[in-house]
Amino acid sequence: MSWGEAHGIAMIAAAHAHEDLKVRRDDYVDVFAALRAAGVEVMAQKLGPLLGLYVAADDHGPACLLNTGLAETDLRHTLAHELGHHVLGHGTTLDHDADRRWGRWGEDWPEHEKAAEAFASWFLMPLPAVRAACARIGVQRPSDPAEVYQIARWLGTPYATTVRHLVRVKSIGGAVERRWAGIAPAGLKSLLAHGCGFSSRAHVHTLGPGAHEGHARVGTGDLLWLDFPGTWDAVPRGLTCEDPFDGAQLPWGEAGFDGGRALWVTEDLDTTSALTATAGGGETFRITVSPTPRRRGSDHFWPS
Template identity: 40%
Template sequence: MNWDVAHKVAAMEAVKAHRDLAIDRNGYVDVYGALLRAGMVGMARPMPRLFGVYAAPRDNGPAVLLNASLDIVAQRHTAAHELGHHRAGHGTSLDEELDRARTWGDGSWPDEEKVAEAFAAWFLMPPPAVQSALVQVGVNRPLVPEHAYRIARILGTSYAGTVNHLHRLRLLSRVQKTEWLRVKPASIKANLAGNTVPGKAHVHLIDTGTHGATVRVDAGDLMVLSNTRARFESLPPALQRPEDAYGQISFGDDSASGIAEVTDMFTGAASATVHFPGVTGLLEFTLERQSPRDGIQSLWPA
């Protein structure tokens, strides 16, 4: 089976899964809620050489074991990948390859892994959700790598995975896909924040398209206002200015006034408001803490 066939099979199964598991196809996909509604037992624990494990019904499943050491994005993708095995009726699978990008498309993937991997993309990035993300970004189609990065933040997906999927949705040419995959997310984050962003922290650009949206964040992530004359009117107490957070890293005064960092004290959800020049009223959005799942009870939504 080649990748084109795998994607055709997976795209159809993802639509069925969205319907069967009551998934809203217009935005961020609740993959853990989907696992719960699929009747799968789940847990997450640190595993040095595994993304995840799917246990088929004949092996006392259906169950999923996720690597608790992965970041949120990789863990969400793995959860969707394991759900893909379940939906396709596959047998028990140990997903051992920790560098998917290195072997993507090289012919070494078994057919079942191709289908599960393609399912993860279509499940987490259904076309209506991608279109909604484009509206939030303010474009009809992605024009620069930054747009792909912002779509990835809205949908909770990886930059590379998003670029590949945008190409499959015919929103990027093959040449664009190849060129954009050469761009490092770290450079995009640095451009958005005006300085190097430490570690695996993400940058969430806040503009008028964010009004009414939910921004899903983890500790260390940065909120960056797109307009240098905009200002935060209210922020949850657990967010702080980057000059307080990073110590030796110096953001300029103009930049820092439009940047806030999520600290580990932030939990749950809270609202934030921003004043944008020329916009009537305050822009309001919701911040919601997302963090890698660990243990058993924390795997599932409350």
């Protein structure tokens, strides 16, 4: 099976799964909720080099085991991959880091792994969701890798996986994909952070006018940057305007470099919160932020 054939199968299977599991196709896809709807138990724990495990019904499943050492976006992609095994009727399967590294595809993969990997992309990034994410950052299609990084934030997907999928939905060409796929997200985050500090595993969320009324999923240490002249209004618990990396208080209401446009997510953000900002022209900007829960143990005990 070629990768093209795998994607042809996966695109149709993912569309049917969206319908069967009542998943919205024009927004961030909650793959954890989809697994619950599919009747698949999920457990998360440290697994060393193992990314995940799908246990088929014949082996007392269906169930999935995830590696808590992965970043949230990689957890989501791995779980969508395991859901692909389930939807496509595969047997029990181990997915090792040595076999499937983010950003690298191999023509020598087994057919069932190609199909599950392609399914993960189509399940998490259906075309309506890609278009909605582009609208959130104010573009019809990305013109540089930093825009792909921003699209990936709205989709909750790894950067390199997002680059590859944008070729499939005809948002970028193959030559562009080959140039962009190898770019390290760390450099893109530095560009988008406007000199503000952030940790290596944190994300930078650039919020322009198109993000108004959007819903961002954020983790501890993430940076929210208001990408237009304006200032954040009252900041709820779990968010701070004080840079945790140098202790400096950002100037509120001032024009220029920062102008009160940066917020950091702290470990105290434990519930969905509404944020508002006032733009330079007096318009109100609103966004909802939700913390990504810690994935440990059985999914029965994870926050929804």
